[in-house]
Amino acid sequence: MDKKRLDFRLWHWLHAFVVLGLMGTILLRKTFLSWRTNSELIIQNLSDINIVVTAGQAKDLAKAIRAPMWEWHIILGYALTALVIWRIALFFTENGSKKYKNFSGESLHKKLVIFSYIGIYAIILFMTISGQVLNFKSELGLDKGLAGDIKDIHEFVFFYGVLVFVPLHILGVIYAEVTSESGLVSNMINGKTNNKLR
């Protein structure tokens, strides 16, 4: 096992934090801060105190409650964009690309792990580009139909890409840690491969 370099470890944990954060904003948008659920709550609770609001007004209120949370999707989105650029730069250093260049002699399992990382990188790159296109849709002059299609694909790749790969990666790392590669996670934290417990 190669020692993980400090810049690479820093990159990994910042990236993990940002991606999990972005997933958290989606969780909130789809549950506690869903405008559909909350606009019904608003209509119901206001009608209990004899205030009548239209469905449209309730929707605007529910979206206003959601807005400060959703700003974090954009803030973390910029952070992810910076991290992607950083990772591309790291790719040009020896440590950042070695395992993606010479893996023909590796075991089938190692090859699958490497392909899964290539998959994660492709998905993250796609989410970053499509997310920024959505973020700048008015500046780019996108019409409503095209912006809607891009949003649907951005969302689809979240459900069938990010939401599949991230849990698989975490479970895979835990499995490796408790079986043949104990010390893998500490290496990603402290950059040492010598585990005193072994």
Ligand code: HEM
């Ligand atoms: C929070 C729990 C996580 C743990 C314990 C963890 C742990 C690890 C470890 C130990 C490695 C090195 C594996 C190896 O050398 O084969 C690794 C690599 C990697 N992790 Fe994570 N990770 C976590 C979350 C994430 C998240 C949320 C992402 C976001 C997509 C992510 C993306 C990656 C990528 C892309 C690599 C490959 C880096 C490379 O070698 O190019 N990780 N992770």
Ligand code: HEM
């Ligand atoms: C791992 C990375 C990302 C994930 C998992 C993710 C996930 C999602 C999902 C699921 C939606 C649809 C929400 C809905 O309509 O219910 C969405 C919308 C959006 N995302 Fe992302 N996203 C990511 C990265 C980014 C980035 C880097 C940006 C750029 C700033 C971005 C900007 C946006 C924008 C502008 C929308 C449309 C919001 C709207 O129409 O109100 N996303 N994202």
